Amino acid sequence: xxLTTTLEQASRLQFAITAMYHWLFVPLTLGLGFLVAIFETKxxxxxxxxxxxTTQFWSRIFAINFACGVATGIILEFEFGTNWSxxxxxxxxxxxxxxxxxxxxAFFMETTFFAVMYFGWGKVSKGFHLASTWLTAAGASLSAxxxxxxxxxxxxxxxxxxxxxxxxxxxxxxxxxxxxPVTLAKFSHSVLCGFLLAAVVVIxxxxxxxxxxxxxxxxxxxxxxxxVFGLVxxxxxxxxxxxxxxxxxxxxxxxxxxxxGLYDGxxxxxxxxxxxxxxxxxxxxxxxxxxxHISIPKGLSLLATRKANGFVPGISDIIKGGYEYEELNGxxxxxxxxxxxxxxxxxxxxxxxxxGEYKDKQANGLDCQDDIDEAKKYLDENFEYFGYxxxxxxxxSIPPVGLVFYAFxxxxxxxxxxILLMAVVLWFLxxxxxxKSKWLLIVAxxxxxxxxxxxxxxWVVAEVGRQPWTIQGxxxxxxxxxxxxxxxxxxxxxxxxxxxxxxxxxxxxxxxNQIKKGPDGILW
Numbered sequence: 457x458x459l460t461t462t463l464e465q466a467s468r469l470q471f472a473i474t475a476m477y478h479w480l481f482v483p484l485t486l487g488l489g490f491l492v493a494i495f496e497t498k499x500x501x502x503x504x505x506x507x508x509x510t511t512q513f514w515s516r517i518f519a520i521n522f523a524c525g526v527a528t529g530i531i532l533e534f535e536f537g538t539n540w541s542x543x544x545x546x547x548x549x550x551x552x553x554x555x556x557x558x559x560x561x562a563f564f565m566e567t568t569f570f571a572v573m574y575f576g577w578g579k580v581s582k583g584f585h586l587a588s589t590w591l592t593a594a595g596a597s598l599s600a601x602x603x604x605x606x607x608x609x610x611x612x613x614x615x616x617x618x619x620x621x622x623x624x625x626x627x628x629x630x631x632x633x634x635x636x637p638v639t640l641a642k643f644s645h646s647v648l649c650g651f652l653l654a655a656v657v658v659i660x661x662x663x664x665x666x667x668x669x670x671x672x673x674x675x676x677x678x679x680x681x682x683x684v685f686g687l688v689x690x691x692x693x694x695x696x697x698x699x700x701x702x703x704x705x706x707x708x709x710x711x712x713x714x715x716x717g718l719y720d721g722x723x724x725x726x727x728x729x730x731x732x733x734x735x736x737x738x739x740x741x742x743x744x745x746x747x748x749h750i751s752i753p754k755g756l757s758l759l760a761t762r763k764a765n766g767f768v769p770g771i772s773d774i775i776k777g778g779y780e781y782e783e784l785n786g787x788x789x790x791x792x793x794x795x796x797x798x799x800x801x802x803x804x805x806x807x808x809x810x811x812g813e814y815k816d817k818q819a820n821g822l823d824c825q826d827d828i829d830e831a832k833k834y835l836d837e838n839f840e841y842f843g844y845x846x847x848x849x850x851x852x853s854i855p856p857v858g859l860v861f862y863a864f865x866x867x868x869x870x871x872x873x874x875i876l877l878m879a880v881v882l883w884f885l886x887x888x889x890x891x892k893s894k895w896l897l898i899v900a901x902x903x904x905x906x907x908x909x910x911x912x913x914x915w916v917v918a919e920v921g922r923q924p925w926t927i928q929g930x931x932x933x934x935x936x937x938x939x940x941x942x943x944x945x946x947x948x949x950x951x952x953x954x955x956x957x958x959x960x961x962x963x964x965x966x967x968x969n970q971i972k973k974g975p976d977g978i979l980w
Contacts, residue, residue: 466945467539467937473949474532475919476912477956481525481963483911486600486647487654487689488518489593492573493586494681500586510674511589512577513975514658517967519574524963528956539945543926543936547625550616550633551606558602566595600650601643608639610927611918612707618839620811620832625930637784638707641700642918648693649911652874655686656900656907659881661971663900666891674975680885687878693871698759704921705760706784708928710774710853711921714860716756718770719745721779725768727755730865733858739772739850771857775850792841794850800838801845807834843930852932855923863916870910877903 461469492514499507533555536544544551572580572588580588609615615632616625627633659682662675705712712718717733718725731749757766761782769779769791777793792800811831814824847853881900884890890897922928926936 461942461946463940463942463945464934464937466942466949468933470539470945470949470952471532471535472919473956474528474535474952475915477960478525478528478532479912479915480908480960481521481528482600483646483650483653484521484657485518485525485596486650487652487685488514488521488657489589489596490651491654491658491682491685492518493590493593494685495678496586496589498681500582506673506677509975510678513674513970514678515574515589516970517661519570520963520967520970522570524959527959531952539938539940540926540936541938543931545624546931546936547613547616547927550609550625550627553627553630554602554606554609554633558599562595562598562602566592566599569595597647600647601639604643604646605634605636605639608636608642609633610925611642611922612636612638613927613930618835618842620808620835621815637703641696641703645693645696645700645914648689648696649914651689652686652693652871653907653911655682655689655878656874656903658682659686659877660901660904663897664971665974667894667897667901671974671976672891676885676891679881679890683878683881683885687875687882690871690875690878694875697868697871701759702762703784705768706782708922709769709781710771711855711860711917712760713769713771713774714855714857714921715864715917717745717857717861718756718768719772721767721769721773723757723767724754724765725756725760726751726753727759728865730869731861733861735858739775739854771854775853794844794847794853797841797844798847800841801843801847803845804835804838804842805845807831807838811835840929843925843927843932843935846932846935847924852924855921860917860921863913863920867910867913867917870906870913874903874907874910 496511499511569588569591573592576585614636615629617628619626659679662679665671665675716728729750732747734743734745734747737743737745754764756768758764760768773779775794777791779791781791782788814827818824884893924932926933
């Protein structure tokens with residue numbers, strides 16, 4: 457199958473595999489860093505050596521995970537140049553800025569204080585060590601912020617202008633990019649996902665100790681802290697998820713329609729809780745979109761418009777256009793049809809080509825300034841649809857509905873399950889029966905892989921849901937890839953799968969070894 461894969465498909469597959477491996481490590485780093493800081497704060501305030509031992513144990517798990525996350529993250533950044541050079545040229549001045557800040561400031565801060573946190577026991581004062589631990593956790597979140605700012609700009613390009621002389625986008629409003637509504641929503645949701653994941657991992661590991669009837673005091677106290685941390689994170693995660701869905705409705709209506717399997721919009725649109733899509737359904741036929749579904753009346757309208765009878769466009773509506781919608785800034789507009797967007801995209805591309813021709817003539821001594829100004833005017837007026845000039849049919853603008861629909865439900869259902877799990881664990885702790893509840897301990901252990909599936913499903917919704925775009929409306933994936941052979945990309949895919957799998961297995965073996973030793977086996 458890989459032998460018949462196109463360059464675009466191979467490049468997408470390689471990036472998806474790399475990103476999904478990377479996300480196996482990132483959320484635990486985000487959440488466990490703060491849990492370690494909380495444990496050390498308890499040690500600093502109480503002077504109890506128990507909390508020092510607890511901090512050191514979880515620091516070791518954090519360190520193992522952190523190292524693997526760095527290794528996979530570096531490869532991701534290289535892929536922008538190797539596999540997506542057209543994209544990097546087109547928007548490198550914007551996309552590169554937050555990534556540079558992340559590397560120079562946030563990652564440098566994180567790694568510097570991580571060294572003190574990990575190696576500084578007995579070498580620096582307790583206060584400085586505690587501050588270093590908190591700064592390590594904060595640095596991880598700052599790193600995530602700048603990376604997510606770059607990713608969010610791809611979902612909602614703002615604060616830039618296109619320079620036809622260089623064929624590059626240039627940043628004109630830095631803060632519009634850094635503090636865009638999409639960035640804020642994506643950051644809060646992603647980081648809280650990391651917090652909840654770390655809580656589930658800590659509870660699962662400690663549940664294993666309780667099943668083995670060892671390290672009971674350590675386990676119960678770690679679980680109590682993690683469960684409170686996870687419950688707060690889970691509730692906030694649900695709230696930020698609601699906000700994220702609202703922002704998606706305003707900025708990426710096609711993604712929202714795919715998330716819901718919604719083809720025909722209506723006022724008072726229901727929200728599908730669970731359902732099975734009809735594989736025969738397409739935007740231009742009359743098939744029922746679902747084989748089975750249970751929906752919440754008016755739920756999607758409330759989520760997307762904050763009005764019970766608000767209109768939510770479906771896939772067919774977005775292709776046909778003609779409906780009224782409201783942007784994030786409150787401005788009301790009439791949606792253009794796919795054909796009109798393609799027309800304007802072609803106008804923008806033609807204007808850009810004419811601009812280049814007239815500039816060449818001007819360089820040869822001809823007076824073409826009026827023609828240059830006119831071409832620039834048409835380019836600016838239609839540039840927001842530039843990417844549509846690369847699309848051939850309405851189907852090209854529709855993401856894989858089935859994958860996005862089911863991934864969204866996996867994420868939401870598991871998210872609700874983890875909130876319930878935190879509450880149940882805290883209840884059993886309060887009743888002092890957790891250590892005796894074998895079934896709940898087994899459920900907690902089994903929840904560890906589920907929480908990773910939940911996080912990965914969230915990223916599938918975010919990234920697959922915006923297809924076919926690398927940059928929403930401006931650059932499709934077909935125009936983003938590098939001029940390399942598909943066979944070369946397939947070769948590196950094979951190498952990366954082997955390397956990443958080896959890295960993952962090694963990380964798990966080291967982590968399991970440390971868990972088997974337990975807190976009493978940690979020597980500093």
